[in-house]
Amino acid sequence: MTLFLILGVVFLGVALMVIxxxxxxxxxxxxxxxxxxxxxxxxxxxxxxxxxxKALL
Incomplete structure (x- = not known):
């Protein structure tokens, strides 16, 4: 459930930036x-x- 909430917030943020x-x-x-x-x-x-x-250390 938390994953869907995070994905929803990210999607709304990207949509808002595009608009x-x-x-x-x-x-x-x-x-x-x-x-x-x-x-x-x-x-x-x-x-x-x-x-x-960072990967080598």
Whole structure:
């Protein structure tokens, strides 16, 4: 029962983010998108490297 409650809350949260994102969100400019892409690539690399170190220790 608890699992269904958690899944329901997660589903409602995601649905709320999608609805509000479509209503109030604006498209990214090309420069902003490139900037965020570079930052996300670095963060993903750091997260994978940290997970690898954690798994080895």
């Amino acid at each position: 509000l994102g479509e209503k109030f969100g604006k498209p990214l400019e090309q420069k902003d998108q490139q900037k965020y892409s570079k930052i996300i690539m670095i963060l993903v690399f750091v997260a994978l490297f940290a997970a690898l170190i």
